[in-house]
Amino acid sequence: MDYNKLADILFCDVTKTPEDYNALYPARNLPESAEVTRIAPSPTGFIHLGNLFGALADERIAKLSDGVFYLRIEDTDEKRKVEGAVEAVLDSLGYFGLKFDEGAEIGGNYGPYYQRQRADLYRTFAKELVKKGLAYPCFCTEEELSAVREIQQENKENTGYWGKYAKCRNLSLEEIERKISEGAPYVLRLRSPGNVENKFTFEDEIKGKITVCENDLDIVILKRDGIPTYHFAHVIDDHFMGTTLVVRGEEWVATLPIHLQLFELLGFERPKYAHTAQLMKIDNGKKRKLSKRHDPELSLEYYKSLGYHPTAVKTYLMTLLNSNFEEWFLANPEKPLEEFEFSVSKMGQSGALFDTMKLDDISKTVISNMEADDVLSFYENWVKEYASDDYDVIFADKAFIKKIIELQMAIGSKKRRKDFICAKQMHGLFGYYFTQYFKPTYDFKLDSEMSRTILEKFIAVYNIADDNETWFNKVKEIASELGFAVKMGDYKKNPDAYKGFVGDVAEIIRVAVTGIKNTPDLCTIMQIIGEDESRKRIADAINHLS
Ligand code: GLU
Numbered sequence: 001m002d003y004n005k006l007a008d009i010l011f012c013d014v015t016k017t018p019e020d021y022n023a024l025y026p027a028r029n030l031p032e033s034a035e036v037t038r039i040a041p042s043p044t045g046f047i048h049l050g051n052l053f054g055a056l057a058d059e060r061i062a063k064l065s066d067g068v069f070y071l072r073i074e075d076t077d078e079k080r081k082v083e084g085a086v087e088a089v090l091d092s093l094g095y096f097g098l099k100f101d102e103g104a105e106i107g108g109n110y111g112p113y114y115q116r117q118r119a120d121l122y123r124t125f126a127k128e129l130v131k132k133g134l135a136y137p138c139f140c141t142e143e144e145l146s147a148v149r150e151i152q153q154e155n156k157e158n159t160g161y162w163g164k165y166a167k168c169r170n171l172s173l174e175e176i177e178r179k180i181s182e183g184a185p186y187v188l189r190l191r192s193p194g195n196v197e198n199k200f201t202f203e204d205e206i207k208g209k210i211t212v213c214e215n216d217l218d219i220v221i222l223k224r225d226g227i228p229t230y231h232f233a234h235v236i237d238d239h240f241m242g243t244t245l246v247v248r249g250e251e252w253v254a255t256l257p258i259h260l261q262l263f264e265l266l267g268f269e270r271p272k273y274a275h276t277a278q279l280m281k282i283d284n285g286k287k288r289k290l291s292k293r294h295d296p297e298l299s300l301e302y303y304k305s306l307g308y309h310p311t312a313v314k315t316y317l318m319t320l321l322n323s324n325f326e327e328w329f330l331a332n333p334e335k336p337l338e339e340f341e342f343s344v345s346k347m348g349q350s351g352a353l354f355d356t357m358k359l360d361d362i363s364k365t366v367i368s369n370m371e372a373d374d375v376l377s378f379y380e381n382w383v384k385e386y387a388s389d390d391y392d393v394i395f396a397d398k399a400f401i402k403k404i405i406e407l408q409m410a411i412g413s414k415k416r417r418k419d420f421i422c423a424k425q426m427h428g429l430f431g432y433y434f435t436q437y438f439k440p441t442y443d444f445k446l447d448s449e450m451s452r453t454i455l456e457k458f459i460a461v462y463n464i465a466d467d468n469e470t471w472f473n474k475v476k477e478i479a480s481e482l483g484f485a486v487k488m489g490d491y492k493k494n495p496d497a498y499k500g501f502v503g504d505v506a507e508i509i510r511v512a513v514t515g516i517k518n519t520p521d522l523c524t525i526m527q528i529i530g531e532d533e534s535r536k537r538i539a540d541a542i543n544h545l546s
Contacts (some may be wrong), residue, residue, distance in 0.1 A: 001102045003133045005303035010137060010188070012126040014120070018128060021121055025110055025240040026497060035066035036244045038103070040234075042074045045082030045312050047092045048298045049290065049317075051356070052280055058278065059098050067244070071103030072237060073114045074327055076227045081164070092300045096310040110241040115233050122228040122236055125266060126188055126221055133220060134193075134265055137186040138168040139179050158196065160217040161189065169218065188222040188494060194261055203257065204346045205245065215257040230257060235262040244270045245344070246261060250275040269542035274344050279320075280351035297356060307382040307423020309370075311337070312363035319362065320352040329362075334369050364418035375420065376494075379405070382423035390427070392438050402526050404433050407520050409480050417520060432514040433529060440515030442544055446500070446505055454478060454508045454543040459538045464531040471523035472506075478506040512541035 019210050028036060034228040037058035041051055044361025071089065075081055086104055092099075106251035112118055128481050129135035138161070145161070153161045169191060171179075179186070194214035202210050221232040222512075228236070238246060252259075263270040279290045279298075290298045297303075303313050315337055323346050330442045332339070367375060376398070383391050396403055408429065412419040420426050431437040445450040456480045466474070476486045479502040513534060519525060525538035526534040 001133070006136075006173055007127045007130040007178065009180065010130055011123055014123050014127050016120060016124045018124060019047045021124060021240060022415055022439050025242070028053070029244040030068070031066055033065050034244075034247075035061050035065045036068045036242050037062045037247060038070045038238075038241065038247075040072045041089055041339075042077060042080055043082060043085035043089075044080045045085040045088055045298055046292065048292065049300060051089075052093065052098075052297070052313075052353075053098060053279060053317055054247050054249070054276055055093055055098050055320065056096075056314060057274070057342070057344070058349065059346060061245060061247070062101070063338070064342055069098075069244075070110070070241065071113060072229065072241065073098045073104045074233065075114055075116050076223075076233060077226050077228070078116075091283070093306070095300070096314055112190065115237065116227065118233075118237070119226060120239065122222065122232060123226065125236055126228075126232070129190065129221070129265065130188070132265075134191050135188050136169060136191055136218075137176055137180075137219075138166075138169070138189045139171075139184045139186045139216070141269065146492050154358070156207050158216075160219075160507060162192070162196075162216045162218060165385050166218045166404045171324070185224045187220045187224055189218040190221050190262070191266075192216050192261065193265075193472050194219050194257070200338045201275075202260065204253075205344045206277075207250075207253075207275055207349055210253065210256075212253075215261045216257070219258055231262060235259055235266065235268065238271055239263070239268040244272060247270045247274045247344075248252055250277060253301055255356075268324055273431050274347065278351050279354050281354050287351065287353070288458065289351075296303060297354070305386055305424075307379070307426070308359070308363060308388065309367055309378055309422070312422075313359070313367040316359045316362045319358070320354070322346040323348060334363055346430055360421045363421050367418040367420040368409060369416045372402060372409060372411050375409065376402050376405050379423050379426055383427065386424070387427055388458075393434055394430065398514060400433075400528070401430075404430060407524050407528065410520065419520070432516065432519075433525070435529075435533060438515065440537075440541075442511055442541060443517070444511055444545070445504060445517075449544045450482070450499070452542055454505055455483065455512055455538050455545070457481070457544050458509055459535060459542070462526075462535070462538075464527060465525065468521065468523045474501055475506050476511065509538070513537050534543070 003519060013272050028034075030036070039055045040053060041047065041056055059069045073086055073089075081433070097195045100106055101115070102110065104113040106113075109132055114271070118384075126135060128507075140161075141300070144167070148165050148167075149162070150158050152165065166189075168189070194216045194217040195441070196213050198214045200213055200214065204210050218233060220229050220263075222228055237243075254275065256275075260270060280287050281290055281295065289542070292298055309339055317327060318337055318340065322340070322342055325340055325342075325346075329337070379401075380395060383394060408417060408426075410418045419429065461478075480486050482505070483499045484505050485498040485501050488501060488503075491498055506522065507517055509518060511517060513522065513526060513529075529537075
């Protein structure tokens with residue numbers, strides 16, 4: 001067969017040569033240890049935690065090695081494309097502070113970064129394969145292919161287009177010309193020289209040595225519309241875009257032999273691969289993959305809408321990505337996570353267990369270490385976007401809400417409080433500070449008469465100017481007058497001698513003023529809401545008890 005002739009018939013539109021592309025995309029001028037990484041999402045509009053997980057690893061690896069992190073859009077499947085999906089990727093990852101050095105919508109010297117715009121490049125190299133006898137057109141219909149699959153299943157053979165089943169492998173040039181002139185649609189297949197009996201070992205950056213079989217399938221490299229499959233586009237793009245390390249989900253290990261084979265047949269040096277573990281969760285005691293359908297926490301919008309701080313989510317993901325990160329984080333909770341020495345070799349080999357409780361825990365620590373102003377502006381942005389009806393009330397006076405945040409975080413005290421998990425939860429905590437939202441359902445621990453007496457006595461001595469100590473001394477006096485122990489020790493030694501403990505007395509005032517039993521320092525809360533409001537709330541509670 002005259003392969004050159006076949007190549008000219010199939011690719012009469014191709015005018016460029018491999019040399020043109022070698023010149024267009026020269027090797028990157030980077031230090032030897034620099035890693036070039038990328039994420040390559042399909043524009044389906046759903047960008048999930050798994051994408052962020054991989055992107056975070058890519059970004060860290062590129063940044064720490066003075067390399068490049070870029071965005072390529074794998075839009076070869078027109079059916080799955082969603083308008084605005086690329087903006088959504090940039091928005092979502094931007095929210096988490098991940099910035100690309102180059103890529104779709106950003107630009108760079110290795111573009112276009114949308115695969116659909118790179119058709120000429122793929123076709124030029126597909127033509128090369130045809131010229132070398134390594135690719136051929138296949139006219140098989142869907143029906144023919146499924147008939148073959150059935151036979152293979154019956155025979156308990158590997159399914160797919162291989163060996164004796166690869167009907168179009170040996171078509172003559174005349175037959176091909178005839179079919180084309182008849183307008184028969186065709187795909188372009190690889191003529192795989194591989195033998196599935198041959199095993200070889202491959203070194204994955206995360207999984208270590210993996211033994212795989214050679215690929216013997218004549219896989220499709222260009223679809224009927226001339227657009228490449230993932231396999232072919234991956235190899236061409238990662239070569240010409242100069243990727244040095246492909247970080248992708250472990251679901252791609254199964255087709256890795258195809259990719260390695262394509263690199264070899266095209267004469268390209270292959271990048272390193274790091275196949276990341278799936279994100280798992282425990283569901284009813286069983287470990288399973290996070291799923292788009294069942295787990296809202298897989299979507300990045302979930303974290304954004306609940307107002308998880310991006311640093312908290314990233315910090316949590318880092319604990320899943322690098323086994324030694326948590327130890328570092330606990331020892332350095334105030335350091336930016338960019339200072340951690342991320343390493344591919346410390347990435348987990350088996351399913352990373354996603355646990356929202358742990359995320360909450362980390363989030364508390366991350367937020368407690370932030371500046372009050374940063375927490376304030378983060379919260380403000382969240383309210384604007386997700387609770388805009390409350391914005392005018394909460395942000396009517398910024399100094400007021402800032403005081404609340406400072407108190408809730410215990411800014412200025414030796415040990416910060418860890419009250420805050422996410423903006424939505426913060427929002428829920430702040431209700432009692434605002435007259436408009438204060439709707440208490442009083443739950444007093446002591447009987448009505450005693451509760452009322454406590455409140456009456458307190459209101460008689462209350463003075464907004466009191467500092468914490470004076471304030472508390474007044475509460476202690478009331479406690480002791482009414483037969484409550486002032487010292488916990490005394491109460492514990494002899495509980496029957498007392499009506500209770502000073503904390504019980506303070507709780508009555510707390511419930512009257514805030515409606516809840518657990519708050520930061522009550523004296524300061526009363527200072528924040530002001531004298532009139534404090535007095536009014538206590539009076540309302542007394543009324544309620546009368
Ligand atoms: N488009 C592929 C995906 O979304 C990319 C895999 C890769 O990173 O190579 O899964």
